[in-house]
Structures are given as structure tokens and as C-alpha cells.
Amino acid sequence: MSTLQRDPDTRVEILDEDGRVRDGATVPDLDEAQLVEMYREMRLGRHFDQRAVSLQRQGRMGTFPPMSGQEGAQVGSAHALRNDDWIIPSYREHAAVYGKDVGLAETLQYWMGDERGNQMDGKPVFPAAVPIATQIPHATGLAWASKLKDEDRVFLCYFGDGATSEGDFHEGLNFAGVFDTPSIFFCNNNQWAISVPRERQTASQTIAQKATAYGFDGVQVDGMDPLAVYKVTRDAVEKARNPDGDAPRPTLIEAVQYRFGAHTTADDPSVYRDDEEVEQWKDRDPIDRLEKYLRAEGILDDERIETITDEIEDEVAEAIEAAESTERPDPAGIFQHVFDQQPARIANQQAAFERLRDRHGDEELLE
Amino acid sequence: MSANDTTETDDLTLVQAVRDGLYGEMDRDDEVIVMGEDVGKNGGVFRATEGLYEEFGNDRVIDTPLAESGIVGTAIGMAAYGLKPVPEIQFMGFIYPAFDQIVSHAARIRTRSRGRFTCPMVVRAPYGGGIRAPEHHSESKEAFFVHEPGLKVVVPSTPRDAKGLLAASIRDPDPVVFLEPKLIYRAFRGDVPTEPYTTPLGEAAVRREGSDVSVFTWGAMAQQTVEAADQLAGEIDVEVVDLRTLSPLDTDAIVESFKKTGRAAVVHEAPKTGGLAGEITATIQEEALLYQEAPIKRITGFDTPFPLYALEDYYLPEPARIKDGIREVVEF
Ligand SMILES: Cc1ncc(C[n+]2csc(CCOP(=O)(O)OP(=O)(O)O)c2C)c(N)n1
Ligand SMILES: [Mg+2]
Numbered sequence: 026m027s028t029l030q031r032d033p034d035t036r037v038e039i040l041d042e043d044g045r046v047r048d049g050a051t052v053p054d055l056d057e058a059q060l061v062e063m064y065r066e067m068r069l070g071r072h073f074d075q076r077a078v079s080l081q082r083q084g085r086m087g088t089f090p091p092m093s094g095q096e097g098a099q100v101g102s103a104h105a106l107r108n109d110d111w112i113i114p115s116y117r118e119h120a121a122v123y124g125k126d127v128g129l130a131e132t133l134q135y136w137m138g139d140e141r142g143n144q145m146d147g148k149p150v151f152p153a154a155v156p157i158a159t160q161i162p163h164a165t166g167l168a169w170a171s172k173l174k175d176e177d178r179v180f181l182c183y184f185g186d187g188a189t190s191e192g193d194f195h196e197g198l199n200f201a202g203v204f205d206t207p208s209i210f211f212c213n214n215n216q217w218a219i220s221v222p223r224e225r226q227t228a229s230q231t232i233a234q235k236a237t238a239y240g241f242d243g244v245q246v247d248g249m250d251p252l253a254v255y256k257v258t259r260d261a262v263e264k265a266r267n268p269d270g271d272a273p274r275p276t277l278i279e280a281v282q283y284r285f286g287a288h289t290t291a292d293d294p295s296v297y298r299d300d301e302e303v304e305q306w307k308d309r310d311p312i313d314r315l316e317k318y319l320r321a322e323g324i325l326d327d328e329r330i331e332t333i334t335d336e337i338e339d340e341v342a343e344a345i346e347a348a349e350s351t352e353r354p355d356p357a358g359i360f361q362h363v364f365d366q367q368p369a370r371i372a373n374q375q376a377a378f379e380r381l382r383d384r385h386g387d388e389e390l391l392e
Numbered sequence: 393m394s395a396n397d398t399t400e401t402d403d404l405t406l407v408q409a410v411r412d413g414l415y416g417e418m419d420r421d422d423e424v425i426v427m428g429e430d431v432g433k434n435g436g437v438f439r440a441t442e443g444l445y446e447e448f449g450n451d452r453v454i455d456t457p458l459a460e461s462g463i464v465g466t467a468i469g470m471a472a473y474g475l476k477p478v479p480e481i482q483f484m485g486f487i488y489p490a491f492d493q494i495v496s497h498a499a500r501i502r503t504r505s506r507g508r509f510t511c512p513m514v515v516r517a518p519y520g521g522g523i524r525a526p527e528h529h530s531e532s533k534e535a536f537f538v539h540e541p542g543l544k545v546v547v548p549s550t551p552r553d554a555k556g557l558l559a560a561s562i563r564d565p566d567p568v569v570f571l572e573p574k575l576i577y578r579a580f581r582g583d584v585p586t587e588p589y590t591t592p593l594g595e596a597a598v599r600r601e602g603s604d605v606s607v608f609t610w611g612a613m614a615q616q617t618v619e620a621a622d623q624l625a626g627e628i629d630v631e632v633v634d635l636r637t638l639s640p641l642d643t644d645a646i647v648e649s650f651k652k653t654g655r656a657a658v659v660h661e662a663p664k665t666g667g668l669a670g671e672i673t674a675t676i677q678e679e680a681l682l683y684q685e686a687p688i689k690r691i692t693g694f695d696t697p698f699p700l701y702a703l704e705d706y707y708l709p710e711p712a713r714i715k716d717g718i719r720e721v722v723e724f
Contacts, residue, residue, distance in 0.1 A: 087524040087701050116526070138524065138701030155527045156486055157458055190457035192489060218458050220434030226457050297433045356706045359699045370665065374694045378706070385712045391705045 028260045029242040029276055033233035036281065037246040039253040042309050044317025053256040055104075057324050061333075063104055063251055064319060067096040067312050069337040070120030073129055074286070076341050077119075077136065081290040085349065089136050090117045094249070094285035097311025098213055099183075100124065101254030102280070105262050106181060111149040113164035113182040115157070117213070121183065125150045129344035130351075139354050149178075158188035161197030161210065168206035179265045181209040181258070187218025189235065190226050201275040202239035207265035208275040209258065213248065215284040216306075220297035236277035248280025249311040252318075283309070356382070400586045407577040409551035409584045410440045410516070413558035414478065416588035418448055421476065424562055427454040428463055428480035437482055438518055438577055464490035464515060468497050471513040476562060484519035484571065485528030491536070498567040499542030511567040514558070518574035520612050520661055521708050524701040531698050532611070532662040537569045538639040538671070544568040544593060545639040549614035551582040553636060556591025564593060573611035580615075594637045596645035602631035605721050606649040608672050609659040610635045613709060617659050620714035628722050638668060646672060647679045654685040655721045659709050664692040686724035691717040 028037055039050045046052055055063075074093045080086040092099065095117065103112065103124035112118070112125055119132050125148050135142030135153065143152045151167070154160035164182030171178045188194055189212060201208045212232050216223050229235060236243025242264075246257045261276035268274050283306035287294050294303075319325040360367065360375040367375075382390065404412060418424045426441055426448075432455035435442035445453040456463050460481055467477035481487045487494070498511045521530035537545045546561055546568055548554035554572070561568040599614060600621050607630055609617045614634045621630035633649050635642060650656050656676060658669035669690040676688060691709050699707055 088526055135700075138704070140700050155529075156488070187458035190459040190462070192459065192461055218429070219437065220430045220432070221455050221458065225455060291437070296435070354702050356703055359694060359696050359703050359707060363696050371695050374664070378694070381713055381716065384716070389712055390710065
């Protein structure tokens with residue numbers, strides 16, 4: 026628990042920029058298989074990201090928000106959850122939701138403009154939330170309901186640094202404090218909200234310190250160190266599930282990191298930030314650091330890395346193939362799932378729409 | 393002052409005309425300030441504020457924290473204190489955190505204070521579908537704002553109008569929600585007078601004269617409707633009226649056109665139920681019932697959430713659907 030009870034500006038760090046364990050730091054208790062899986066998922070996330078951006082460039086997909094640089098925060102935190110703990114994502118957590126068995130093909134399907142990719146049936150994952158910060162009160166509500174049902178699940182909500190400026194951030198965290206919900210609020214502070222830098226978002230020295238006002242712990246972690254992220258999230262999960270005496274369950278984690286790429290494929294970051302800054306943060310690449318650590322520990326070598334590289338390339342290629350070969354959504358889907366029972370007015374509109382399609386054919390309608 | 397044919401013009405897209413309008417108003421009036429998410433150094437995600445930050449500095453072109461209620465709420469305070477803020481909401485789908493500020497305060501502060509405080513503010517927001525964007529980036533919810541007394545709602549459909557209507561909105565002493573049809577932000581160019589000018593609020597424009605049927609529309613649908621009307625030429629003589637200001641509606645123009653044709657359709661992207669087509673239809677019934685020769689047709693989006701982009705082209709009215717609707721009215 027002590028990892029969480031510290032000044033919000035003393036950052037939890039384990040690996041240094043070269044992947045060496047920092048003096049005095051303890052590596053969390055993860056077995057070899059888990060460490061390799063974390064590494065694999067981060068590599069998968071990076072490769073997926075690059076392919077997704079090029080799909081958009083080729084006109085095979087709409088706007089896409091890349092996450093390169095942020096894999097360590099996503100994978101490190103998702104791995105600290107139990108299988109039945111929930112993730113409430115924003116829109117950039119492609120690697121985190123993969124950890125909840127949301128296939129890459131589903132993620133692609135969603136970004137290809139097909140609602141079915143957002144269904145994630147049976148998985149403890151809430152649909153992507155595009156309006157900034159709006160998922161935060163939902164996350165509190167989900168956790169609250171679970172607590173009222175006497176379960177012992179934990180609910181981890183992701184959002185960005187920009188999101189902390191919205192009223193919903195305040196209201197969601199305030200409720201969590203008041204009703205002591207089993208919540209983790211995980212801020213992916215990637216330094217930028219599109220073109221607005223972190224300093225412009227809040228005059229607070231850290232985002233973690235905002236937790237003080239809600240009456241629970243706030244902790245800052247090196248978000249590009251997957252081991253440190255795992256450790257703080259693990260402690261926050263423990264506390265949410267089995268609080269120590271009167272200790273409040275919720276935690277705010279500020280994972281300090283950087284978005285290497287554009288905000289989305291529609292954004293041109295060269296307008297508002299220097300390459301130099303990007304290069305500096307690239308020295309802290311979470312994948313390189315974990316790889317160096319695992320090599321030094323004798324867990325990874327060239328051969329294993331090559332195998333992993335081949336496997337992830339195949340997995341991403343298969344996901345793209347699967348997403349692109351999925352039949353297009355039936356236009357009738359526009360009228361489905363609006364209500365449990367379709368009202369007559371909508372049924373009439375659907376019937377008129379089908380007559381229109383019969384008269385003209387899809388080609389003419391879509392030209 | 394309104395534009396005439398001898399004035400110097402630039403060939404601009406609609407979004408460039410918005411930018412030009414902001415530039416002109418900021419240049420002539422120091423009290424005009426632009427604020428919002430990414431409007432400064434980035435020049436806006438659609439480049440509608442490009443170059444303004446460099447020209448007018450960060451006291452007048454302000455990158456704010458990511459908080460729409462904060463943006464509009466502070467703009468209301470600034471407006472009440474003598475500035476003329478022009479807050480940008482990045483997409484109409486993200487205006488809702490500010491909804492309370494807009495409807496509870498911007499729209500009412502004049503009434504509440506018996507005219508002591510006013511709200512000369514223009515909330516700009518790109519709106520509408522058809523750009524293959526993620527969820528919440530495509531809706532048309534102008535009716536929410538039209539329903540609120542005390543707000544003006546303006547929608548340009550040409551570059552020339554975009555500049556003139558924006559200038560008129562900024563100079564207007566009351567709050568305006570200025571909705572920019574982003575589908576046609578860069579779809580075509582048009583002549584835009586170089587010097588500042590205003591296009592009066594509350595006046596519709598006849599885009600195409602015709603005698604058989606009147607079609608009322610606005611925003612991105614104006615172009616689709618004119619296209620449909622052109623395709624019907626020879627068969628049906630369609631008049632297309634671009635309302636331009638949705639609140640207050642130009643009742644005179646609506647009624648005048650209808651009295652001429654006796655038949656009408658309304659085209660909008662927004663869902664049918666509670667949409668403005670109902671208001672326009674009812675206005676015609678009140679003012680010109682005895683001229684009516686056929687039921688008035690609403691050619692609109694469906695009463696469903698706007699679908700993700702794989703299906704959006706089915707959702708939006710396009711020329712085939714518009715032509716069918718017009719034929720139905722004429723053949724009645
Ligand atoms: C309520 C709302 N306002 C504006 C937007 C437009 N927008 C999308 S992402 C974004 C920046 C988000 O920054 P941050 O919270 O730091 O998350 P990041 O994208 O950096 O992960 C903005 C302004 C939105 N989606 N929702
Ligand atoms: Mg950010």
C-alpha cells in the first residue's frame with residue numbers, strides 16, 4: 026500500500042531509461058510468462074498502431090487515434106486486473122482492451138465505422154467513449170452498483186490529461202470518494218490534449234494531487250515503465266478490493282507518458298510541437314526499456330524476439346483480413362437497438378427506407 | 393453595408409470564409425475575442441482560426457482547457473462585461489457540457505436582468521454528417537437551440553454567407569449559435585468580398601426560383617436540394633429556399649414562396665421528430681392554409697441515433713430521396 030501513500034509528485038519508477046532496475050526499486054512479482062506476454066502485447070500494440078495508421082492513409086479506414094508510446098501504461102495497468110475486473114476506456118486504449126480479449130479485428134471494425142465492433146459481448150469492457158471525460162461518472166456508477174451487489178470487482182477507468190478539465194472528471198471522482206467505490210481512475214497523461222499542452226490544462230503541479238481534494242490517494246507513475254505501472258495499479262486494485270480498515274477504496278493514478286504520433290490521423294502535430302521534444306520522449310520508449318530488462322534477465326534473446334515479431338505480424342495481418350472481409354453492416358442496423366421495442370414511427374421510417382432502396386438500388390443512393 | 397458586384401473578392405471555401413469573417417471582425421473591433429480548444433497555435437482542428445493567434449496574440453485568441461461548460465460559461469461572463477467572445481465548440485456533438493450555460497444563462501441573462509446584462513456572444517460549432525468521422529461527430533441538433541427562446545441560430549451554406557452571417561452574428565447584441573456545415577467546409581469555393589460586410593440575420597435566400605413546389609432547407613442540405621431540383625428540371629419546377637437563419641425564422645419568405653407554389657417539402661439532416669420541418673410546416677398551415685394543395689413532405693434524417701460512418705450515407709437525405717419526396721408532393 027505504501028506505493029500509493031506518497032507525495033503526489035514523487036513519481037513511482039522502477040526501470041530507468043536503459044531498462045535497468047533503479048536503485049532501491051523493487052520489481053513486482055511477475056513470472057516469466059507474464060513478463061513475456063506483457064512484452065508481446067506491447068509489441069503487438071505498436072505494430073497494430075502502425076498498420077492502422079497506414080490503413081487510414083490508404084482510405085481503408087476512417088479517422089484513427091494512434092497510441093504509440095502509450096503501450097506501457099495500457100498493458101501494465103490491464104495486467105494488474107483480475108479477469109472479471111472491468112475496463113472503462115476512452116477511445117485510445119486498443120492495447121488495454123486487447124487484454125480483456127477484445128480482438129484486434131473488433132477494434133478495427135469499430136474504427137471502420139461499424140457499431141458491431143463496439144459490442145465486445147460478454148467482456149468486462151464498456152464501449153468506447155468519444156465525448157471527453159463522460160465515461161468517468163459511468164465508471165463510478167458501475168463500481169458503485171457492483172459494490173451494492175456485494176461483489177469484489179474493481180473498475181478501472183482510462184482518460185487523458187485533457188479530460189481532467191471537464192466537470193465530469195470532478196463529479197465522477199467526487200462521487201467515488203463519497204460512496205467509496207472500488208474504482209481506479211487511470212489518467213494517461215500523454216502531455217497533450219490535441220494541441221494543448223499539459224501546463225495549459227491545469228495550474229496544478231500534478232494531476233495526481235487532485236485526488237487529495239476527493240479524499241483518496243493520488244499517485245504519479247512513470248507511464249512508460251510497464252513494471253512501475255503494473256505495480257501501482259496492482260496496489261490500487263488490492264486496496265479497492267480489500268481496503269485496509271478505513272482506507273478509501275478509490276485511487277487516482279497519473280501515468281506520465283507521451284503520445285509519439287498524431288492525436289488522430291486527422292491531426293498534424295508539427296503545427297504545435299517540436300520534433301526535438303518527441304525525440305526526447307522516444308528515449309523512454311516503454312518497449313525498448315522492457316526489452317532491455319528482459320534481455321538482461323535472460324528472459325528474451327534474439328531468437329525469441331524474432332519469433333514474437335513474426336507472430337504479432339501474422340496476428341495483425343489476420344485481424345485486418347478478418348475486419349476487411351466481414352460483410353458490411355446491414356443498413357437495417359440503423360433502425361435496430363434504438364429501443365427494446367421498435368415504435369411504430371420508426372418502423373414506418375424503416376419501411377419507407379426499404380422502399381427507397383428497392384426503387385433506386387444502393388449504388389444510386391450511395392453515389 | 394452589403395456586398396455588391398463591384399467589390400473586390402477572394403475565391404474562398406466556406407471554412408476559409410469563416411476564418412476571413414473572424415479576421416475582419418477582430419481587426420475592426422478589439423472587443424472581439426476567439427476562445428476554445430485548439431483554436432490558438434493549432435488554428436482549429438478545421439483550420440477555421442488559422443493565423444489568428446499569430447495576428448492577434450494569445451490574449452485574443454485563447455486556447456482554453458478542455459471544458460465546454462467552462463468555455464461558454466466564462467464567455468458569458470466576458471460578454472456581460474463588455475467583450476464580444478466567439479467561443480468555438482470543436483464539434484456540435486461536444487456542446488452538451490455547455491448546454492446548461494447556453495440555455496439557462498446565455499439565452500436568459502437579458503430577460504433575467506431586465507436588459508441590464510446582455511450576452512453578445514457567438515458560439516461557433518461545426519455540425520452535420522458525411523465526413524466519415526467517429527461517433528458524436530456527425531449529428532445535427534439545431535432544433536435543441538431553436539427551441540430555446542433568447543437564442544439566435546444561424547447556418548450558412550455558401551462561403552459568401554458564411555462571412556457575412558458570421559459578421560452579423562458577432563455584431564448582434566444577443567447570443568447566436570452559429571452552426572457550420574462541415575461537409576461543405578471545403579466542398580466548393582465562391583466569391584467572397586474582401587472587405588468586411590454583413591449578411592442580415594433572419595432573412596432567407598431563394599437559391600433557385602420555381603413555380604411548382606417550394607423546398608425549404610439549410611446547411612449542407614441546401615446543395616443536395618439544389619442538385620435534386622436541377623435533376624428534376626423539365627419535369628418539375630422546384631423553388632429552393634435556404635433559410636440561413638433558423639431562429640428567428642423568416643416567416644415572410646416561407647409564406648411568400650408557399651403562396652406562389654401551394655406545395656412544399658422541407659429537407660434536413662436532423663431526425664424527423666421534433667425537427668424544424670415540423671415547425672415550418674405548422675407555420676405554413678397557420679399562415680397559408682388556403683393555398684395548400686398537397687401535404688407538406690418532410691425529407692429528413694431518421695428518428696435513430698446517427699449511425700457510424702459505414703452506414704451514414706444511408707442516413708443522410710441525398711438527391712434520390714429528395715427527388716422522390718418532391719415528386720410525391722407534386723403528384724398528390
Ligand atoms: C467533450 C469533448 N470535447 C471535445 C472533444 C474533441 N476532442 C477529442 S480528443 C480531444 C483531446 C483529448 O485530450 P486528452 O484528454 O488529453 O486525451 P488524449 O487524446 O491525449 O488521449 C478533444 C478536445 C471531445 N471528443 N469531447
Ligand atoms: Mg492527452
